[in-house]
Amino acid sequence: MAVTISLVFIFALVLGLLLRSKSLGPGSAFVAAGFGYFLASTGASGPINQLAAALADAVAAM
Secondary structure, X not given: OHHHHHHHHHHHHHHHHHHHOOOOOHHHHHHXXXXXXXXXXXXXXXXXXXXXXXXXXXXHHO
């Protein structure tokens, strides 16, 4: 659970920085956030969470 909250914060921060630097428009940021929201409700959320946990474990082991 802590990994998920951290990743959400990181992705929100990246989207915010892209919006601030004018690299990403508000419409594109809305689409990116919506895509993530709807992707979480599909069957792909399990493997994505497992991949994120594996990457976090690999980084922690370094």
